[in-house]
Amino acid sequence: MSAAQDNDLPLLTVRDVSRYYGARLGCRDVSFDLWPGEVLGIVGESGSGKSTLLNCLSGKLEPSGGEVVYQTRHEGALDVYRASEARRRLLLRTDWGFVHQNPRDGLRMAVSAGANVGERLMAVGDRHYGNIRAAATDWLGRVEIAADRLDDRPTAFSGGMQQRLQIARVLVTKPRLVFMDEPTGGLDVSVQARLLDLLRGLVRDLGLAAIVVTHDLAVVRLLAHRLLVMKDGEVVEHGLTDRVLDDPQHPYTQLLVSSVLPA
Amino acid sequence: MTQLDEGSGPAEVGVAGYNFAYLDEQTKRMIRRTILKAVAIPGYQVAFGSREMPLAYGWGTGGMQITAAIVGADDTLKVIDQGADDTTNAVSIRRFFNRTAGVAMTERTVDASVIQTRHRIPETPLRDDQILVYQVPMPEPLRYLEPRETETQKMHALSEYGVMHVKLYEDIARHGRITTSYDYPVLVNGRYVMAPSPIPKFDNPKMDRMPALQLFGAGREKRIYAVPPYTPVKSLDFEDHPFSIDRQPHSCGLCGSNESFLDEIVTDDAGGRLYVCSDTDYCRERREAGDVMNRSAAE
Numbered sequence: 001m002s003a004a005q006d007n008d009l010p011l012l013t014v015r016d017v018s019r020y021y022g023a024r025l026g027c028r029d030v031s032f033d034l035w036p037g038e039v040l041g042i043v044g045e046s047g048s049g050k051s052t053l054l055n056c057l058s059g060k061l062e063p064s065g066g067e068v069v070y071q072t073r074h075e076g077a078l079d080v081y082r083a084s085e086a087r088r089r090l091l092l093r094t095d096w097g098f099v100h101q102n103p104r105d106g107l108r109m110a111v112s113a114g115a116n117v118g119e120r121l122m123a124v125g126d127r128h129y130g131n132i133r134a135a136a137t138d139w140l141g142r143v144e145i146a147a148d149r150l151d152d153r154p155t156a157f158s159g160g161m162q163q164r165l166q167i168a169r170v171l172v173t174k175p176r177l178v179f180m181d182e183p184t185g186g187l188d189v190s191v192q193a194r195l196l197d198l199l200r201g202l203v204r205d206l207g208l209a210a211i212v213v214t215h216d217l218a219v220v221r222l223l224a225h226r227l228l229v230m231k232d233g234e235v236v237e238h239g240l241t242d243r244v245l246d247d248p249q250h251p252y253t254q255l256l257v258s259s260v261l262p263a
Numbered sequence: 264m265t266q267l268d269e270g271s272g273p274a275e276v277g278v279a280g281y282n283f284a285y286l287d288e289q290t291k292r293m294i295r296r297t298i299l300k301a302v303a304i305p306g307y308q309v310a311f312g313s314r315e316m317p318l319a320y321g322w323g324t325g326g327m328q329i330t331a332a333i334v335g336a337d338d339t340l341k342v343i344d345q346g347a348d349d350t351t352n353a354v355s356i357r358r359f360f361n362r363t364a365g366v367a368m369t370e371r372t373v374d375a376s377v378i379q380t381r382h383r384i385p386e387t388p389l390r391d392d393q394i395l396v397y398q399v400p401m402p403e404p405l406r407y408l409e410p411r412e413t414e415t416q417k418m419h420a421l422s423e424y425g426v427m428h429v430k431l432y433e434d435i436a437r438h439g440r441i442t443t444s445y446d447y448p449v450l451v452n453g454r455y456v457m458a459p460s461p462i463p464k465f466d467n468p469k470m471d472r473m474p475a476l477q478l479f480g481a482g483r484e485k486r487i488y489a490v491p492p493y494t495p496v497k498s499l500d501f502e503d504h505p506f507s508i509d510r511q512p513h514s515c516g517l518c519g520s521n522e523s524f525l526d527e528i529v530t531d532d533a534g535g536r537l538y539v540c541s542d543t544d545y546c547r548e549r550r551e552a553g554d555v556m557n558r559s560a561a562e
Contacts, residue, residue: 085417085421089423108429111429111430111432111433112436114432114436115433115436118432119425120425122426122428122432123423123425123426124425125425127428127500127501127502128501128502128503129435129501129504133436151437
């Protein structure tokens, strides 16, 4: 594929996405473009609609209004919610990836690490055991899990290893767009730092685009190029990460930035 | 409704107060409609209104309801359990239909028009004028990896079957080969993945393009599915770990067969073992045909 041509169009175009739960607001009128290789951070307090928005963007939760258009590799633009469910689910397990906050939501705890990584390969039709196993071994290495843990179950892994295993499982099909919901939540700071380092390296090496939801401003400063700040279901500020964090314009962003405890 | 007469013994045709073959005609029509749909969509699990039967779930209520719906007065019924005609489940079900339908019974595979089975396919190849009815405890092959029924239905609808190979992968990773030895998942007519009921995988190749109609009934799970005659049935596998069957490295101690599926019988407390055909009819036919080989000669 030609990178130049790909970079001419946004990977994901989001227009006026709203989601209501009955009369209650989840998120309202969110619009942005995500370009290939770009990492977008979404920050905000609990209940501000971050997860609702992420689920709407990633094809898991149909928005009440608006559209999400994805630029596919070979078939042009695809309106995610007008496409057939079969097409959308295929997209979810090939071109897209979703990293859950709790690795237990994204992993099969009852099968080995190798089977976890290999599942997406088998889901797209790989039927050669040797190849699947080789790919799984390769990916465990890339996320710094020792090769001799290939046949262990995730239940035998630490929290940080489980999270890295989940990332390997998502990246094995070489997705172009990864959604992450609080990828470092629940991990202690040293493990967080290593995971962030790893993610930053993978995103750069693979040219991944990513949308990262978090309430941790340090995470977005390290990972994200651009930032959306959400409050009460709406985007209140939008800009380059450094600009938003160093020169916040909206009162809520100012509050958010000044609330971070100095280490 | 007519009154029930629980005290009556065996009758020539049916038990007083009960309809032919126990189920009422409306229920039979409902089950026949379900069967027609199942035959039209090979391997697809069709929901049906499973009835209470006078025995517990897990003892073949699904298979019995199918048999009751398709059996006619001129049919000849054979019932096997683990290949044998004389085990509890087989004897009970045979007696049930003898009392409620009065149809002819046989132990000979070649003479039967309807064969209800639990856990085996007869060794004798079946013909296109026969129907094989399986008793199914767990009709959903995806259940091992996906507990949600709504999700498994969607996976079937969209042919998302990659997850089936996760189980096989796990077998090879742990044991070096696919160790799933019964209820081995199959792909029917290139479309639906199906649980073949807990038959040994030794029997899987017999399902492929079988001339007889195969019907599967799961009473507790309220599902009926079917493999029409001459339909391709492929056992799932990996390119570098192809499907293979297991057979004990022995010959039958009674008939000497080297091809049949064998049961292992412990004969004493000193390690003595006897391997015999699990299909009792096949074994007896061979012995009656003079292909006798007594145990001492075999050893």
